[in-house]
Amino acid sequence: MYQVIARKYRPRSFAELIGQEHVKTTIENAISQRRIAHGYIFSGQRGTGKTTVARILARCLNCEQGPTITPCGVCASCSEISGGGSIDVIEIDAASNRGINEMRELRESVRFRPARDRYKIFIIDEAHQITNEAFNALLKTLEEPPEWVVFVMCTTESHKIPNTIASRCQQFSFRSVDYDIVYERARWICEQEGIEAEPEALAVITLAGEGSVRDSLSALDQAIACCGQKLEAAEVRMLLGRFSMQTLERVADALVDLDARRMLELIQEMERGGQNLQHFARELCRFFRNLLVTRVAGADSRLIAASANERQRLDTLAAKFSEEDLTRYLHLVLNLFQDLQTSLQPRMHLELGLVRLVHAGRLQSIEEILRGGALPSAGTPPPPPAPRSTPPVPQPPPSRPSGAGASAAFAPAPVAAGPVSAKVAPPPLPQPPAAPAPPAPKPGSGGSSEWRERLLDTLNEKGMTFIADAIEHSDVIDRGNELELVTTKIFAMAARSGDLQKVVDALAGRAMKVKVTISETAPVAAPSKPRGPEPDEMTKMVLDNPEVQRYRELFPGSEVRGVRNLKESS
Ligand SMILES: Nc1ncnc2c1ncn2[C@@H]1O[C@H](COP(=O)(O)OP(=O)(O)O)[C@@H](O)[C@H]1O
Ligand SMILES: [Mg+2]
Ligand SMILES: [Zn+2]
Known part of the structure; x- marks a missing residue:
């Protein structure tokens, strides 16, 4: 039996x-x-x-x-x-x-x-x-x-x-059992059973269990039932719906060269070969995930289940992309995978998805485009990413007040350094114990003072538009020794910035504490003095811009939340 x-x-x-x-x-x-x-x-x-x-x-x-x-x-x-x-x-x-x-x-x-x-x-x-x-x-x-x-x-x-x-x-x-250990077990069992297995075949079988020894051994059973006493990588891969590193590398290479045509050819080949495109999409997710992890944590990270050879190849590839690129790609292939689950036209979905991936490699931030930066054309590799060892580039504050196209779909896109150098605010000072403060008024419900106008004037004068935007979306309350800013989460970072503190101190003529209170509802920006062209005219101009339109096509459902003139503020 x-x-x-x-x-x-x-x-x-x-x-x-x-x-x-x-x-x-x-x-x-x-x-x-x-x-x-x-x-x-x-x-x-x-x-x-x-x-x-x-x-x-x-x-x-x-x-x-x-x-x-x-x-x-x-x-x-x-x-x-x-x-x-x-x-x-x-x-x-x-x-x-x-x-x-x-x-x-x-x-x-x-x-x-x-x-x-x-x-x-x-x-x-x-x-x-x-x-x-x-x-x-x-x-x-x-x-x-x-x-x-x-x-x-x-x-x-x-x-x-x-x-x-x-x-x-x-x-x-x-705990789930590490790749190497399960691999060795599968290899040993094959030896006991007198089964000849290619290392790549064993790798595929091991991966199929995702850390569950039983599942890997079930995959081995399946492979033996299908292939007999000799397990060849290609056959086992086909059986378990896996794809070779080589196939996945071709996707990455086409991305490096921004070559949509090669993507389409690859899909054509896979379909001719009778490969399951849904499995391919799943595999792409794993691949980009591994690339991202390699980029962030290094190729020898335990977070990756892969053979030594694959790790080596992941490492080489990951170095060709920036962390932002890889984040964006993973985001897109995850969506693609989801789309393919229910798609009646998997091939077309896959084609669309992979071409989008190529486009995403060409994306620049809208800010850069509006400042006149040119799009890289096909065939031009993207600028080399910063080597992993450099200290992280300071991140712009998450609050990009009315930043052009700050919609969720753009979140992973690279953010150009704005004309206002972004600084991460220090953590707020601990509050000294004090009598309970009066409840913070809801933003927009009054409570603004002439402080607000003076702050806006000064900030705009100094070209500190990020912070000015934050103030415009905040209520400013003078509490004697303390200036309270009631604002929403997205503007809190700017409101806490050291630069704002300096402006406040200068205006007050003494050290004055800035306290930031977060409120659920955003106050409606009170109309301040008109600056620059009418916002409507400006928005229209931006929406008509072909590059902006391309972005919007690329990310269906995205919206332009606000438009700011960077030329003016620089
Ligand atoms: N840590 C392990 N070492 C060796 N074999 C294991 C291990 N875990 C699972 N297996 C293999 O998987 C099969 C099922 O394991 P089992 O102990 O029933 O898993 P669980 O009860 O955690 O679901 C075992 O018969 C054995 O062949
Ligand atoms: Mg059990
Ligand atoms: Zn006994």
């Missing part, structure tokens, strides 16, 4: 277990020191060894030679546990036996000593599925457990175990 690999190779001792070192060590110590708890909770991702360790623990405790951390494996107890048929080790699947009756029976059974072995061990799988009444019944047992009882509750959702139960148990969280 054919036994699936995952079951055939279920570890029978701690030595065979892979990963989960923390669980292994703690339990081994507990057994050596004879400090056995009555309740254990094993939580974590599926297929990472919870049931396996529960059975190993049972063997350790009930082996004729035990309790021991190296069960003999041949005594009646040891061999019965492996087969799942020991009288004193009771496995309950809570998914099917979740009711109070089962728990009552269990409580009855708990009262009797083990029939043959040292302990009576209850392994409850999917423990989170037990009903509340049943948990209560279980609790009664856990409160006063007979000395011979051990409960092991396995669950993928430990938060669903009531606190009253959890607090009486020792908890272990099982």
Whole structure:
């Protein structure tokens, strides 16, 4: 009879277990020191060894030679546990036996000593599925457990175990197992089975589990069923809906060269080859995610599941893009993936998506364009990104008051350094304890003073338009020693800036505290003195600009929230 690999190779001792070192060590110590708890909770991702360790623990405790951390494996107890048929080790699947009756029976059974072995061990799988009444019944047992009882509750959702139960148990969280370790296990199993597997095929099989050993081993089963005794990368990839690094690299290369045509050719090729385009989109997401992580955290980051060779290639590629580029690409391919899930025209969606990706590589910030910067044309690689080791470029404050096109769709776009150099404000000073302040008035509900006008005049005079915008969207309240600015979140950063503090101090002729209060509602900017051309005229001009129109086509549903004349303010 054919036994699936995952079951055939279920570890029978701690030595065979892979990963989960923390669980292994703690339990081994507990057994050596004879400090056995009555309740254990094993939580974590599926297929990472919870049931396996529960059975190993049972063997350790009930082996004729035990309790021991190296069960003999041949005594009646040891061999019965492996087969799942020991009288004193009771496995309950809570998914099917979740009711109070089962728990009552269990409580009855708990009262009797083990029939043959040292302990009576209850392994409850999917423990989170037990009903509340049943948990209560279980609790009664856990409160006063007979000395011979051990409960092991396995669950993928430990938060669903009531606190009253959890607090009486020792908890272990099982982690997803690292790529290298699962890979080695799969390789070893193939060796045992006399199966010849290409390293790339093993890599694909390992990745398919995403950290779950069982899922990787199931993929191995599938591959053997399909390909026989010889596992070739191309075949296994096709079977599991994976794509070669080479294919993905072609996408990245076309992006580097801003070559939409090569993208279309690639899609054509894939479709001819009968590849599943949805799987391809999923793979693209993973790919760009890995590139981004490589760029941010380095190629050897544990956050990436990939072979050494792939890491090397990711590293080379990631260096060709900036972090912003990669963020934007990931954003776009995630959307593409979602679109493809429901698309009746996957090919066209994919074509659109990949061409958009190329366009996104050409994007400049609107601010740059309005200042007359030219678009790079196809074939011109984007400017080289800053090397990873340089300190981060100071970020502009998140408040880009009425910044051109500051819509969500543009969020990942590079932000040109505005004419007003952006400075990150220092954290607000701690408030001295004081009498409770009067409740802050809602912005726009009065409370503005002549301070506001004076501030606006000065800020505009000095060309500090970012901050002026913030003031325009704030209420300014003079509280004697303190100037309170009531504003919304997006303007808070500008309102807290050190530059504003200097202007306030200068106007007051002394040190004056600026306090920023965040309010939900934005005050309507009170009309101030007209500056520059009428806003309507200006907006119209901008909306008519072909580059702006291209942006809007590229990001359907985006809107231009506001327009500011940078020439004037520089
Ligand atoms: N840590 C591990 N070490 C070795 N094999 C494992 C490990 N975790 C899972 N496996 C493999 O996966 C199968 C299922 O594991 P299991 O312990 O039932 O997972 P869980 O109970 O966490 O869902 C086992 O039979 C074994 O082949
Ligand atoms: Mg299990
Ligand atoms: Zn034994």
